[in-house]
Amino acid sequence: MAYEFERTQRIAVLGGGPGGYEAALAAAQLGAETTLVERVGVGGSAVLTDVVPSKSLIATAEASNAVKEAADLGVQFYARGESGKPIRPEVAINLSAVNKRLLGLARQQSEDMRANLLDAGVRIVQGEGRLDGRDAVTVSTAPGDEGTDFDRIEADTIVVSVGASPRVLPSAVPDGERILTWTQLYQLQTIPKHLIVVGSGVTGAEFASAYRALGAEVTLISSRDQVLPGEDADAAAVIEKVFKRNGMRVLNKSRAESVVRDGDGVVATLTDGRTVEGSHCLMAVGSVPNTKDIGLAEAGVQLTTSGHIRVNRVARTSIPNIYAAGDCTTFPPLASVASMQGRTAIFHAMGDIVNPPEERNITSNIFTQPEIATVGWNQKQIDDGIAQGLIYKLPLASNPRAKMMGIRDGFVKLFARTGSGTVIGGVIVAPKASELILPLTIAVEHRLTVDEVAEAFPVYPSLSGSLTDAARALHIVQ
Numbered sequence: 216m217a218y219e220f221e222r223t224q225r226i227a228v229l230g231g232g233p234g235g236y237e238a239a240l241a242a243a244q245l246g247a248e249t250t251l252v253e254r255v256g257v258g259g260s261a262v263l264t265d266v267v268p269s270k271s272l273i274a275t276a277e278a279s280n281a282v283k284e285a286a287d288l289g290v291q292f293y294a295r296g297e298s299g300k301p302i303r304p305e306v307a308i309n310l311s312a313v314n315k316r317l318l319g320l321a322r323q324q325s326e327d328m329r330a331n332l333l334d335a336g337v338r339i340v341q342g343e344g345r346l347d348g349r350d351a352v353t354v355s356t357a358p359g360d361e362g363t364d365f366d367r368i369e370a371d372t373i374v375v376s377v378g379a380s381p382r383v384l385p386s387a388v389p390d391g392e393r394i395l396t397w398t399q400l401y402q403l404q405t406i407p408k409h410l411i412v413v414g415s416g417v418t419g420a421e422f423a424s425a426y427r428a429l430g431a432e433v434t435l436i437s438s439r440d441q442v443l444p445g446e447d448a449d450a451a452a453v454i455e456k457v458f459k460r461n462g463m464r465v466l467n468k469s470r471a472e473s474v475v476r477d478g479d480g481v482v483a484t485l486t487d488g489r490t491v492e493g494s495h496c497l498m499a500v501g502s503v504p505n506t507k508d509i510g511l512a513e514a515g516v517q518l519t520t521s522g523h524i525r526v527n528r529v530a531r532t533s534i535p536n537i538y539a540a541g542d543c544t545t546f547p548p549l550a551s552v553a554s555m556q557g558r559t560a561i562f563h564a565m566g567d568i569v570n571p572p573e574e575r576n577i578t579s580n581i582f583t584q585p586e587i588a589t590v591g592w593n594q595k596q597i598d599d600g601i602a603q604g605l606i607y608k609l610p611l612a613s614n615p616r617a618k619m620m621g622i623r624d625g626f627v628k629l630f631a632r633t634g635s636g637t638v639i640g641g642v643i644v645a646p647k648a649s650e651l652i653l654p655l656t657i658a659v660e661h662r663l664t665v666d667e668v669a670e671a672f673p674v675y676p677s678l679s680g681s682l683t684d685a686a687r688a689l690h691i692v693q
């Protein structure tokens with residue numbers, strides 16, 4: 216009598232960023248024969264040149280601001296001069312040391328992730344990967360590289376998580392010295408004397424905020440009416456007010472036609488003929504998915520006109536055994552989303568329990584100073600009648616803990632479903648809003664009412680107390 220044994224499922228993951236990492240880890244933990252192909256290092260650009268280093272830089276900027284603003288709380292820094300009289304020292308930033316630290320953190324995070332994958336049994340292949348039809352991945356590796364034996368990897372399931380790269384304009388080509396993308400900033404040895412930032416989206420606003428705090432003169436060129444187009448209008452207004460109060464020059468309704476190097480500086484020419492001169496320029500004009508020439512079209516995978524991979528809620532593409540995760544897909548370009556997609560793809564492919572996420576329930580954060588965190592439906596959708604909801608906005612200036620901490624800017628805004636009082640969204644503008652938003656995220660995900668949120672006991676005094684205060688103000692009379 217012959218026995219048939221089910222063959223171990225073979226999974227190939229193309230790209231080792233947050234989505235690819237989580238997919239490979241989940242696949243190995245579920246018993247699949249898993250191979251990860253990555254060209255620059257585990258963690259991808261998110262860990263090595265994007266999220267980890269940029270947020271580390273922002274942490275330094277926050278520390279610098281904390282020192283500068285300590286006098287508002289009665290903390291003063293003085294040194295003794297030659298005459299014996301006190302002099303006030305300046306806050307100095309050693310950018311070379313800062314960049315060395317943050318790149319070291321990025322490398323360590325990458326190594327930790329690599330070790331986790333190896334411990335789980337994942338085979339890691341270093342090289343350029345592409346699809347070879349619908350059931351295999353080919354890898355181009357240099358002689359001597361780990362994984363040379365895996366030139367062609369056959370797979371039952373393929374997960375594509377190749378990420379995205381900074382968009383480059385032909386009229387403002389980065390040179391890595393004066394005209395830079397956000398991946399090139401970490402090579403700077405000193406704080407730019409005058410940094411021109413082209414693009415006022417999330418990336419542009421975050422770096423403009425950070426470098427202004429670090430002491431650079433900053434000019435932010437925004438093509439829209441205000442910075443952070445597409446975000447909550449009240450939140451964007453607060454950030455723009457803070458930018459200007461801190462000495463940043465914000466040029467709204469201005470579009471850069473070209474940026475060229477001029478000796479030891481740069482010149483940005485606007486479409487209306489005006490010019491802006493600076494020492495450096497950061498081009499933050501979006502990103503493009505790394506999906507070109509990797510065999511997707513040949514395999515029949517549907518792409519958008521922008522080159523993004525079309526996926527459904529379980530991260531599946533138009534080809535049943537090919538999934539995709541991260542910035543290369545049509546989902547929001549967030550590391551947390553990529554991780555979720557990677558796990559979801561594997562659970563679905565391997566027949567595990569899948570709870571497809573609601574895109575509206577995704578939490579996002581902008582790491583300016585103060586931060587902006589959002590979840591759920593937004594005010595524009597409510598104002599336009601797309602969602603039916605009540606809105607309550609509570610300025611942080613009324614919060615006792617905020618007063619103690621010297622916080623002048625920010626608010627909590629809560630959205631509740633008309634009639635039922637179910638929490639359907641929220642916005643927080645505050646220091647560490649990324650931490651404060653979690654209770655609202657839980658409320659949205661589990662459809663809690665404002666009364667249920669208000670019943671929770673916050674610490675007094677605390678910034679989170681504003682969440683229950685806002686919920687209490689939206690009490691639904693039954």
